[in-house]
Amino acid sequence: RNSTPSLLDVKGLTRRFGGLVAVNDVSFSVKPGEIFTVIGPNGAGKSTMFKLIGAFIRPTSGDVVFEGKSLVGLAPHQAAARGVVRTFQETTIYREMTTMETVRTAFHLQCRATSLGAFFNTRQARADEAEANRAAEEILELLQLQHVRHEQAKNLPHGYLRALGIAMALAARPKLLMLDEPFAGMNPEETDAAVQMVRRIRDQGITVMLVEHDMHAVMRISDRIAVLNFGRKIAEGTPQEIQNDQNVIDAYLGQ
Numbered sequence: 687r688n689s690t691p692s693l694l695d696v697k698g699l700t701r702r703f704g705g706l707v708a709v710n711d712v713s714f715s716v717k718p719g720e721i722f723t724v725i726g727p728n729g730a731g732k733s734t735m736f737k738l739i740g741a742f743i744r745p746t747s748g749d750v751v752f753e754g755k756s757l758v759g760l761a762p763h764q765a766a767a768r769g770v771v772r773t774f775q776e777t778t779i780y781r782e783m784t785t786m787e788t789v790r791t792a793f794h795l796q797c798r799a800t801s802l803g804a805f806f807n808t809r810q811a812r813a814d815e816a817e818a819n820r821a822a823e824e825i826l827e828l829l830q831l832q833h834v835r836h837e838q839a840k841n842l843p844h845g846y847l848r849a850l851g852i853a854m855a856l857a858a859r860p861k862l863l864m865l866d867e868p869f870a871g872m873n874p875e876e877t878d879a880a881v882q883m884v885r886r887i888r889d890q891g892i893t894v895m896l897v898e899h900d901m902h903a904v905m906r907i908s909d910r911i912a913v914l915n916f917g918r919k920i921a922e923g924t925p926q927e928i929q930n931d932q933n934v935i936d937a938y939l940g941q
């Protein structure tokens with residue numbers, strides 16, 4: 687495993703908000719194909735870490751290196767173009783659109799046309815259209831959304847909306863998909879289905895990073911886990927290592 691080059695290297699990452707150090711000198715690496723989870727108490731810096739990795743905010747110091755290149759200083763859409771994508775919030779989903787329309791629209795939102803000439807080239811547009819349709823079908827199948835393809839978002843149950851937000855993210859062709867609390871508010875059956883869904887996404891070759899509080903799900907799904915506490919990384923390891931780590935039990939799991 688150590689010989690595999692990492693997909694993501696977080697190096698000495700620090701982010702201050704005024705006097706508060708929300709993320710404090712954190713380093714870790716994520717290997718291609720892993721499910722890597724960040725856990726820790728409320729306010730530990732997990733969401734800030736995700737925003738730093740996705741280039742939504744800039745670090746005070748340190749680096750985020752993806753496929754050997756720094757993402758620091760890029761705009762979020764540039765990080766997304768490199769393959770670092772986080773899920774869309776449910777609030778960005780149009781209530782009147784159907785599942786299929788939503789996923790098809792997500793392809794257009796990340797239009798990859800390199801020039802206006804290519805954009806207005808109808809033959810190219812038709813080929814892109816066919817490709818987008820095919821890819822949208824694959825995404826619906828992967829997330830088991832085919833049977834609600836013609837339902838409007840406003841009529842979808844909560845769990846399906848969550849999946850639709852992930853479907854939109856997949857339309858951006860991520861190499862690294864970041865999910866912030868994907869199982870929050872789910873009952874055990876919904877969580878089970880969502881865990882299987884995340885595994886299927888990973889099996890497509892997409893590396894997954896999670897922030898999650900549901901420890902039962904975290905321990906089942908994660909290949910490796912990093913634990914944050916007051917902005918610092920206090921542990922990193924396999925689920926078994928993390929469950930037996932006295933620092934982690936004291937700071938978080940023992941609560």
Ligand code: ADP
Nearest residue numbers: 703706708726727728729730731732733734735
């Ligand atoms: P977590 O996701 O682990 O609950 P966050 O990353 O959201 O934690 O927040 C970490 C700390 O940084 C918290 O104390 C939070 O109040 C603070 N924080 C997060 N974002 C901002 C911001 N934009 N401005 C000021 N403080 C912030």
Ligand code: MG
Nearest residue numbers: 732733734897
């Ligand atoms: Mg958070």
